[in-house]
Amino acid sequence: MTPPSEHGSARQRRASSIVVAIDGPAASGKSSTAHWVAERLSYRHIDSGAVYRAATAATMHSQRSPEWWTDAIVLASAASIALRERGDSFEPVFAGVPMEDMIRGLDVTQNVSRVARMPAVRLWVNDKVRAAADGFDVVADGRDIGTVVFPDADLKIFLVADSWERARRRLTQRLSRRPTDAEIAVETELLVQRDARDAMQTMQAKDAVLIDTTYLTQEEQVERIVALAQAVTQRASDTSPR
Ligand code: DC
Secondary structure, eight states: OOOOOSSOOSSOOOSSOOEEEEEOSTTSSHHHHHHHHHHHHTOEEEEHHHHHHHHHHHHHHTTOOGGGOOHHHHHHHHTTEEEEEETTEEEEEETTEEOHHHHTSHHHHHHHHHHHTOHHHHHHHHHHHHHHHTTSOEEEESTTIIIIIOTTOSEEEEEEOOHHHHHHHHHHHHHSSOOOHHHHHHHHHHHHHHHHHTTTTOOOOTTOEEEEOTTOOHHHHHHHHHHHHHHHHHHHHHHSOO
C-alpha cells in the first residue's frame, strides 16, 4: 500500500483541472456546502479557513499572549503544520497530530481573525492551499478564494445569508436543539462583530455567482452549485480540442 503523502492522492492527477471557489461571510455555510458539493462532484475539498485556524492553534501552543503575536511568531509556530490527506479532503496535522478538535475551539475562533490579518501568514496559507489543489479538481472555500487564491477559478460562488439566519443555523448545529430568540440575538451580535473584523478579507469576486441561502435548504444550495459546476465542465469539454 502506498503511504499517504502530504499532498498525495490515490486520485489521478490531471493536466487541466477544475477549480470551484466558494466564498462568503462567517457562518454562511461555505465549508459544509463546499464539502457536499465536492462529494457530489467527486472533487477534493479544501477548507482554507481550517489552515488559518491551524496556524492560530499552533501559535496558542507557544504560550505567548495573542497581543504579542507577529507574522514571524505565527509562521515559526506554524512551521510544523502539514496538510494531510483525509478521504477526499485535507486535515491539518501539527507535529503529526491531527488538529481538527483544537481548531474548532472557542479560543481559536476568538483569535483567528488576528492571524488572518497578517500578510505573511496569508501568503503562507495561500501557498499551502494551492499546493494541495495542484493538479486536482477541487472545491475550495474561504474569504479570498475567488479573488486572491484562485482568481482564475472556473466557477466562483459567493454565499450570503441574513445574519439572524446564519446565527440560528450556527447555534442549532452547536447546541443540537432549537435555539431561543434570545440566544439567536446574542449570537447575531457576535456574528456582526466578526463580520466587521473579517471585512477586509471578505471580498466578492466580480465574476462570482451570488447565492442568497437565507430561504434555501442545504440540499437546495448544494444542488444549485453542482448544476452550475456541471454546466462549466460541460462547456470546458465542448470547447477543448479533440
Ligand atoms: O471560515 P472559518 O471561520 O473557518 O475561517 C477562520 C478565519 O480565517 C476567519 O477569521 C476568516 C479567515 N479566513 C480568511 O481570512 N481567508 C480565508 N481564505 C479563509 C478564512
